[in-house]
Amino acid sequence: MRTKHCGLDMEFSWGIGQEYRRLLLSLLFLATWKAGSGQVRYSVPEEAKHGTFVGRIAQDLGLELAELVPRLFRVASKGRGDLLEVNLQNGILFVNSRIDREELCGRSAECSIHLEVIVDRPLQVFHVEVEVKDINDNPPVFPGTQKNLFMAESRPLDSRFPLEGASDADIGANALLTYTLSPSEYFSLEKPPYEERVKRLGLVLRKPLDREEAPEIVLVLTASDGGKPELTGTVQLLVKVLDANDNAPAFDRTLYEVKLLENVPNGTLVIKLNASDLDEGLNGNITYSFSTDILPNVKSKFYIDPITGEIMVKGYIDFEESKSYEILVEGIDKGQPPLSGHCTVMVEVGDTNDNVPxxxxxxxxxxxxxxxxxxxxxxxxxxxxxxxxxxxxxxxxxxxxxxxxxxxxxxxxxxxxxxxxxxxxxxxxxxxxxxxxxxxxxxxxxxxxxxxxxxDVNDNAPAFAQPEYTVLVKENNPPGCHIFTVSAWDADARENALVSYSLVERRVGERALSSYVSVHAESGKVYALQPLDHEELELLQFQVSARDAGVPPLGSNVTLQVFVLDENDNAPALLLPGPGGGAGALSQLVARSVGAGHVVAKVRAVDADSGYNAWLSYELQPAVGGARSPFRVGLYTGEISTTRDLDEADAPRQRLLVLVKDHGEPALTATATVLLSLEDSGQAPKASSRASTGAAGAEAALVDVNVYLIIAICAVSSLLVLTLLLYAALRCSAPPSEGARGPGKPTLVCSSAVGSWSYSQQRRQRVCSGEGPPKTDLMAFSPSVPESGDRENQQPATEDSLSKVSV
CATH class of the missing domain: 2.60.40.60 (Cadherins)
Structure with a gap:
C-alpha cells in the first residue's frame, strides 16, 4: 500500500512490525517539522480537499492552545488569499480552499506559501512556509487538435519534418513527456535526446511518397507524461503529398540565441534571419513568418518582416512578466507546392532596475x-x-x-x-x-x-505658579463669599491632568480649618464660610492640596496667607470709674484757687479697631445756654484743664460733655459725662495743691521715660517703613494675582497732620499661622507741629496713655 502525507511518499506494508512502524512515524514527523532561523516548514499536496490536515502549528510554535484567542492569534498570507486556515480550538493548520500549484507558481521548481503568524501581548511574529507538492493533474496539451503538413513527393528518404511538441503545466516527473506515433509505413517518429535544450520532434520519411498512391496520410501523435497515473494528449497529423518544388528553404542555424533588455522601445531590432533555397525563380523566393504554433504572448510582443526576416519589438517587454521567449519561424518559398524551413529564436530578457521597492x-x-x-x-x-x-x-x-x-x-x-x-x-x-x-x-x-x-503616563504632579499667596480680605465679609482662586497646572494629559483641590485640614485654635474656609474641588475657588473678625482673627494661614486623577495620583500643596483687614466696626469705649470700669459719670473735686492751664480731670477711652479706626480724638460739647465754659479738653489726650482762673461767678457744679470720636469712615463716637465740683474751702485747695504737686512730680518722673519710648517707637517705625518701601519696589514689576499680594505680612504706618501718636487697646487678635501667643497692635504716628498753641497738646503722653501701649 502506498500513501502520501504532506508531500512525503512512504511505503507501508500491512505486515510490518510495530517497532519498524514507530521508526517510520518518527521519520515522518521529522520530515514535516523543520525549524531553522525561527521558521517552521510543512508540505501539502495541491488540490487537497477542504479540511486536509497540514500541521499542528500552535504546538510546533510552542504556543498554548488556551492563549491563542486572548493573544489575538492570526495568520496572514501575502497574495495567497485564504488558502490555509488555523482552527483556534486545537491549533491545527488545515486546507481552507482549493490550492492550484500551477496557478500559484507556474512552472517554478519550488512552490511554497509563506505565512506570517502574529500574536500580541507581547507581540511575536513567526514565519511558516508550506511547500505545495505537485500532483499529476494536468495532461499534456498540443497547440492544436490537428496539424496539416505539406510534403512534396520528391522528398528524399530520411527527410525530417519538425513537429511542435506538447506542453504540460506540471513539473518534474509529472511533466516528463514521451511521444508515440500511430503505426505508419511511410513515417517514423524522431525523438530528441534528453539532454538537448530545445527538444524538437520530427517525422522521418522512411518510404518514398507517391501522390497518386496516397495523396493524404493521417497520423496520430500521442504525448504521455510521467505521472502516476499517467495522462496523455493527442494531435492529428494530416500529411498532404504535393508535387514539384523539391528543395525546401534552409536557415543558417536551427537555433538562434538573443539577449534583450526589458523596456526597450518598440521597433528595436531583435535579430535578422537569413534562409536560402537551392531552387530558382518563385521556388527559391522565401517569405518569413511566425509558425502557427507560436504562443499568443509572443505574437503580441514581436513582429517579423516577411521580406527581410527582421524580428522587431512591437510590445512592452517586461522581465517580471516573462524572462524568455521562444519564437518559432518558418521560411516558405513560393513554389508549387510551397516548401518550408524552420528555425527557433530564443530571446533571453535581461533585467533592468525599473521597479520601485x-x-x-x-x-x-x-x-x-x-x-x-x-x-x-x-x-x-x-x-x-x-x-x-x-x-x-x-x-x-x-x-x-x-x-x-x-x-x-x-x-x-x-x-x-x-x-x-x-x-x-x-x-x-x-x-x-x-x-x-x-x-x-x-x-x-x-x-x-x-x-x-x-x-501619557502619570509622571507629572500638579504645579502652582507660586509656593505661597497672600490674600487680603475685609472683615465682616458675607458668608460664602469668594476670596481667592488657586490654580495648578499638570503637564500630563486627559485624566492624568485632571486636577482637583482640597483643604489640608488642621486645627485653628479650638476649631477646624474647614469651619472657616472651603475650596471648590474643580475650580479651585476658595470661599469664606463665615464672616471674619479682624479683632478675633488677623491672619489665617492654611494649605490647599492639588491632586490629579492618575493612578497612582500625584499632588502638591500651596500656602495661602489670608490677612483680615480692619473695618471701623467698633465705637470708642470709655474707661470710667465704677465696677468693671463700666458706665457712669466721671466726678472730680476742683479747688477754685487753681490757675489757668491746670489739669483737673482726664477722660480715658479705647477702640477695639486698629489703625486710623482706633485713633481717637476728644471734643468738649458746648454748654447749654451758650455760656462759655472755663474748661477745655485736649484733642488727643483727653485731659480736661482750665482755660482761666476760676472765680466766685463760676457755678459750683460744672457738667461737661466730652465727645470721643475715632477716625474711621464713617466715624463712630461715644460721649463721656464729667461732673466737676468747685470747692472754695481753705483745706481743699491745699489738699488739691498737694495733690497737684504730687501729680506734677509723677508726671515729671515719667517725662524722661516717655521721651525714650517715643524715640524707640519712631526708630522701629522708620525701619519698618523703609523695609516696606524696598519690598514694594521689588514687587512693583509683577502685578498681583486676583485678591492677592506678594508673600509677607503687611504693616500699616499712619501719620497725622496734628503730629501725635496713639494706640489701641490690647486686642484679642490671633495670627492663625500655627503656634505662638496672641500679638498686640501698635500704631505709631510721626510728630508734627500742632495746629493750636495749647500747651497740653504739646506735652508728651501721660502715664495713663503709656500704660495702654504694648510691644
Whole structure:
C-alpha cells in the first residue's frame, strides 16, 4: 500500500512490525517539522480537499492552545488569499480552499506559501512556509487538435519534418513527456535526446511518397507524461503529398540565441534571419513568418518582416512578466507546392532596475506608552522588489532624530523598535519616515511614514505658579463669599491632568480649618464660610492640596496667607470709674484757687479697631445756654484743664460733655459725662495743691521715660517703613494675582497732620499661622507741629496713655 502525507511518499506494508512502524512515524514527523532561523516548514499536496490536515502549528510554535484567542492569534498570507486556515480550538493548520500549484507558481521548481503568524501581548511574529507538492493533474496539451503538413513527393528518404511538441503545466516527473506515433509505413517518429535544450520532434520519411498512391496520410501523435497515473494528449497529423518544388528553404542555424533588455522601445531590432533555397525563380523566393504554433504572448510582443526576416519589438517587454521567449519561424518559398524551413529564436530578457521597492506595515502596536522599555516592538514592516539580483536587494533606513531603530528579522522583514526613552510632555507624536532603497544603479527608493502617538503616563504632579499667596480680605465679609482662586497646572494629559483641590485640614485654635474656609474641588475657588473678625482673627494661614486623577495620583500643596483687614466696626469705649470700669459719670473735686492751664480731670477711652479706626480724638460739647465754659479738653489726650482762673461767678457744679470720636469712615463716637465740683474751702485747695504737686512730680518722673519710648517707637517705625518701601519696589514689576499680594505680612504706618501718636487697646487678635501667643497692635504716628498753641497738646503722653501701649 502506498500513501502520501504532506508531500512525503512512504511505503507501508500491512505486515510490518510495530517497532519498524514507530521508526517510520518518527521519520515522518521529522520530515514535516523543520525549524531553522525561527521558521517552521510543512508540505501539502495541491488540490487537497477542504479540511486536509497540514500541521499542528500552535504546538510546533510552542504556543498554548488556551492563549491563542486572548493573544489575538492570526495568520496572514501575502497574495495567497485564504488558502490555509488555523482552527483556534486545537491549533491545527488545515486546507481552507482549493490550492492550484500551477496557478500559484507556474512552472517554478519550488512552490511554497509563506505565512506570517502574529500574536500580541507581547507581540511575536513567526514565519511558516508550506511547500505545495505537485500532483499529476494536468495532461499534456498540443497547440492544436490537428496539424496539416505539406510534403512534396520528391522528398528524399530520411527527410525530417519538425513537429511542435506538447506542453504540460506540471513539473518534474509529472511533466516528463514521451511521444508515440500511430503505426505508419511511410513515417517514423524522431525523438530528441534528453539532454538537448530545445527538444524538437520530427517525422522521418522512411518510404518514398507517391501522390497518386496516397495523396493524404493521417497520423496520430500521442504525448504521455510521467505521472502516476499517467495522462496523455493527442494531435492529428494530416500529411498532404504535393508535387514539384523539391528543395525546401534552409536557415543558417536551427537555433538562434538573443539577449534583450526589458523596456526597450518598440521597433528595436531583435535579430535578422537569413534562409536560402537551392531552387530558382518563385521556388527559391522565401517569405518569413511566425509558425502557427507560436504562443499568443509572443505574437503580441514581436513582429517579423516577411521580406527581410527582421524580428522587431512591437510590445512592452517586461522581465517580471516573462524572462524568455521562444519564437518559432518558418521560411516558405513560393513554389508549387510551397516548401518550408524552420528555425527557433530564443530571446533571453535581461533585467533592468525599473521597479520601485514596495513597503507594507503589517502590524502596529499604537499608541506607545511614554514609559515603554527600550526594545519594544512598535510595527512590523515588509519590503519587496519585483526586480532580480542586486536590483531587488532592498535596504531600509529611518528618518533622523527619532527615538526608534529598524531591526532586520527575516529576509525582507523589519521591526520598528524603541531605541531611546520617550517623554510625552516633550514630544507627543512622531512622524516616522521609512525609506526603502534597492541596490540598482541608479537605485530606486520608496518612502512610507507612520504616525507614532506617545501615550501619557502619570509622571507629572500638579504645579502652582507660586509656593505661597497672600490674600487680603475685609472683615465682616458675607458668608460664602469668594476670596481667592488657586490654580495648578499638570503637564500630563486627559485624566492624568485632571486636577482637583482640597483643604489640608488642621486645627485653628479650638476649631477646624474647614469651619472657616472651603475650596471648590474643580475650580479651585476658595470661599469664606463665615464672616471674619479682624479683632478675633488677623491672619489665617492654611494649605490647599492639588491632586490629579492618575493612578497612582500625584499632588502638591500651596500656602495661602489670608490677612483680615480692619473695618471701623467698633465705637470708642470709655474707661470710667465704677465696677468693671463700666458706665457712669466721671466726678472730680476742683479747688477754685487753681490757675489757668491746670489739669483737673482726664477722660480715658479705647477702640477695639486698629489703625486710623482706633485713633481717637476728644471734643468738649458746648454748654447749654451758650455760656462759655472755663474748661477745655485736649484733642488727643483727653485731659480736661482750665482755660482761666476760676472765680466766685463760676457755678459750683460744672457738667461737661466730652465727645470721643475715632477716625474711621464713617466715624463712630461715644460721649463721656464729667461732673466737676468747685470747692472754695481753705483745706481743699491745699489738699488739691498737694495733690497737684504730687501729680506734677509723677508726671515729671515719667517725662524722661516717655521721651525714650517715643524715640524707640519712631526708630522701629522708620525701619519698618523703609523695609516696606524696598519690598514694594521689588514687587512693583509683577502685578498681583486676583485678591492677592506678594508673600509677607503687611504693616500699616499712619501719620497725622496734628503730629501725635496713639494706640489701641490690647486686642484679642490671633495670627492663625500655627503656634505662638496672641500679638498686640501698635500704631505709631510721626510728630508734627500742632495746629493750636495749647500747651497740653504739646506735652508728651501721660502715664495713663503709656500704660495702654504694648510691644
Amino acid at each position: 514596495v513597503m507594507e506595515f503589517k502590524s502596529l502596536s499604537l499608541p506607545i506608552r511614554e514609559d515603554a522599555p527600550l526594545g519594544t516592538v512598535i510595527a512590523l514592516i515588509s519590503v519587496s522588489d519585483l526586480d532580480s539580483s542586486v536590483n531587488g536587494q532592498v535596504t531600509c533606513t529611518l528618518s533622523p532624530s527619532v527615538p526608534f531603530r529598524l531591526v532586520s528579522t527575516f529576509k525582507n522583514y523589519y521591526s520598528l523598535v524603541l531605541d531611546s526613552a520617550l517623554d510625552r510632555e516633550s514630544v507627543a507624536n512622531y512622524e516616522v519616515g521609512v525609506t526603502a532603497r534597492d541596490g540598482g544603479s541608479p537605485s530606486l527608493s520608496a518612502t512610507a511614514s507612520v504616525s507614532v502617538e506617545v501615550a
